[in-house]
Amino acid sequence: MSRVICIANQKGGVGKTTTSVNLAAALASLGRKVLIVDMDPQGNASSGLGVKRYENQDGNAYHVLIGEKEIAETVQKTKLEGLHVVAANPDLVGAEIELVDMPQREYRLKNELAKVASVYDYVLIDCPPSLGLLTVNALCAANTFLVPLQCEYYALEGLSQLLNTAGLIKKSLNQDLKIEGIVLTMFDKRNNLSHQVVTEIQSHFGDKVFKSIIPRNVRLSEAPSHGQSIFDYDRRSIGAKKYLELAQELDDKVYGVAQKVEEVVKAENQQESISEPEIEKVEDKKVELQEDTESEAMVPPSIPVSELDGGANV
Ligand SMILES: Nc1ncnc2c1ncn2[C@@H]1O[C@H](COP(=O)(O)OP(=O)(O)O)[C@@H](O)[C@H]1O
Ligand SMILES: [Mg+2]
Numbered sequence: 001m002s003r004v005i006c007i008a009n010q011k012g013g014v015g016k017t018t019t020s021v022n023l024a025a026a027l028a029s030l031g032r033k034v035l036i037v038d039m040d041p042q043g044n045a046s047s048g049l050g051v052k053r054y055e056n057q058d059g060n061a062y063h064v065l066i067g068e069k070e071i072a073e074t075v076q077k078t079k080l081e082g083l084h085v086v087a088a089n090p091d092l093v094g095a096e097i098e099l100v101d102m103p104q105r106e107y108r109l110k111n112e113l114a115k116v117a118s119v120y121d122y123v124l125i126d127c128p129p130s131l132g133l134l135t136v137n138a139l140c141a142a143n144t145f146l147v148p149l150q151c152e153y154y155a156l157e158g159l160s161q162l163l164n165t166a167g168l169i170k171k172s173l174n175q176d177l178k179i180e181g182i183v184l185t186m187f188d189k190r191n192n193l194s195h196q197v198v199t200e201i202q203s204h205f206g207d208k209v210f211k212s213i214i215p216r217n218v219r220l221s222e223a224p225s226h227g228q229s230i231f232d233y234d235r236r237s238i239g240a241k242k243y244l245e246l247a248q249e250l251d252d253k254v255y256g257v258a259q260k261v262e263e264v265v266k267a268e269n270q271q272e273s274i275s276e277p278e279i280e281k282v283e284d285k286k287v288e289l290q291e292d293t294e295s296e297a298m299v300p301p302s303i304p305v306s307e308l309d310g311g312a313n314v
Contacts, residue, residue, distance in 0.1 A: 001121075002117040002118055002119075002120050002121060002122065002123060003121070003122050003123070003143055003144070003254050004113065004117060004122075004123040004125070004141055004142045004143050004144075005122065005123070005124050005125070005142060005143070005144050005145065005146050005180055006125045006127060006135075006138040006139050006141070006142035006144070006145040006146070007019055007020045007023075007124060007125060007126050007127060007145075007146050007148065008127040008135055008138065008139065008145050008146070008147060008162060008166075009127075009129070009147050009148055009149070009158070009159075009162060010129055010130050010131045010135070010158055010161065010162055011129060011150075011157065011158050012129035013129075013150070014148050014149060014150040014185060015148040015150060015183075015185035015186060015214065016040075016126060016127060016129075016148050017040065017044040017045050017048060017126050017224075018048075018148075018185070018214075018220055018221075018224075019146075019148045019183055019185065019214070019243075019246075020036055020045050020124050020125075020126035021036070021045050021048045021049060021126075021224070021229050022220070022223075022229050022230050022231070022239070022240075022243040023124065023243055023246060023247055023250070024036045024083055024122070024124050024229075025080055025083060025229035025230070025231045025232075025243075026231065026240075026243045026244045026246065026247030026248075027121070027122055027247045027250070027251065028080050028081065028082040028083040029080075029231055029244070029247075030244075030247055030248065030251060031082070032082065032121040032122055032251065033082050033119065033120045033121050033122075034082060034083050034084070034120060034121065034122045034123075034124065035075065035083075035084045035085070035086065035116070035117075035119075035120045035122070035123045035124070036049070036083070036084070036085045036086070036123075036124050036125075036126060037061060037085075037086045037109070037113070037123060037124070037125045037126070037138075038060075038061055038085065038086060038087055038088035038126050039061055039088065039092070039109075039125055039126060039127050039128060039134045039135070039137070039138050040088055040092070040126055040127065040128040040129075040134075041088060041089070041090050041091070041092035041093045041128060042088070042090075042128070043087060043088040043089050043090070043092075044126075044224065045085070045088070045126040046060075046085060046087035046088055046089075047224065047227060048223070048224035048227065048228075048229070049078045049079075049080075049083070049085055049227065049228075049229065050078060050079055050227030050228065051076055051078070051085055051087045051227075052227075053089050053090075057089065059073050059074035060074055060086065060087045060088055060089050060091070060092075061074070061086050061087065061088045061092055061095075061109075062088070062089065062091040062092045062094070062095050064086065064108075064109070064112050065092075065095045065099060065108045065109060065112075065134075065137065066095055066098055066099070066102070066108075067102075067108070070112070070115065071086060071112040071113065071115055071116055072115065072116055074086050074087070075116065079228075079232065080229065080231070080232070084120075092128075092134065095133075095134065096132050096133050096134055099133045099137075100133070105133060105137075106133070106136050106137060106140045106173055107137070107140055107141075107173075108137055109125075109137040109138060109140070109141040110137070110140050110141035110174075113141050121255070122254075125138040125141065125142060131161070131162070131165050135165075136165075136169065136173075139165070139166060139169045139173075139174060139177060140169060140173050140174045142174070142177065143176065143177070143178065144177070144178045144179060144180035145166055145177065145178075145179060145180060146179075146180040146181055146182075146183060147159070147162065147179070147181075147182045147183070148182075148183045148185045149182055149183070149184055149185065149197075149201065150184075150185050150186045151184050151185065151186055151187045151188065151191075151193075151194040151197045151198060151213075152186070152193065152194075152197065153193060153197075155197050155201065156201075163179075166179070179208060180250070181208050181209065181210045181250075182201065182205055182208055182209045182210065183210050183212075183213075183214065183246065184197070184198055184201065184209065184210070184213045184214065185214040186214065186215070186216045187213045187214065187215045187216065188215070188216045189215065198213065210246060210249055210250070211249060212242055212245040212246040212249050213242070214239070214242050214243065214246065215238055215239070215242060217237055217238050217239035217242075219233065219234045219237035219238075219239050219240075220237070220239035223239075230243060231243075231244075
């Protein structure tokens, strides 16, 4: 099983790339196999992982989307064990236009990813700051989407548009799409506004908000210029600690339930003479656990956030 997660928010500078790179690195350090697909023409996730632009000229996300290369030909290793990347470069700007007339234009990434996804426990797709065809491809290829929100006054600006787009995609193009959660980023504990934003977002979105909150940490902003994740650059920083916490929280959510079901089934097989009522108990437990997973439904478009974004409904 592989979980494909699209990291999206059409606002720029909210921490999408920082979250993609460091969450991926943290998951890899937990022993997971992870692929990052860089869908932003700026290529910040690629360069943040030490992949230089000239190194990915002849095989990157652009070639995958327009069908010039098989995705497997474009996957590159990074310095981190278990972390691979499909890089981006500025050509990707052109893909947005070239895709318009192509068949299956919304599913180009999905169709290619299907060929390699099973190798990985996680595929994280770093999106550009727009809701164009690149992000649509990412949302169509994904099981879930994760939204980084910066702890600032305009945090919710654009969120309703993103949720509406995701809602439309769920209706027409990817019926299984769900929200993975909201990650609060750049939290500043000395700033009252940061605390207010956290309280308000938690009260509106409840358990859709990850408990791990990413603080503002200068080490996180320095790491990319060294082509390193925070775990190579400064693994003792608060930024590293918090991204590791986030990875653990996500991993428990994604694979915790699957593991519990596996344990129940294993226990069931080990018991030689298992009685009927006990089998029923195991079956009930499985259903319960499945229901838990299913309850991660998409935020319904009718959640009112009127107090926060000036009257529009999400
Ligand atoms: N938690 C953080 N603490 C300090 N700086 C951060 C943090 N997260 C992101 N940044 C910095 O903020 C800027 C925008 O982040 P980035 O991840 O590139 O956002 P996006 O991909 O959404 O445009 C970058 O310069 C990045 O280094
Ligand atoms: Mg980015």
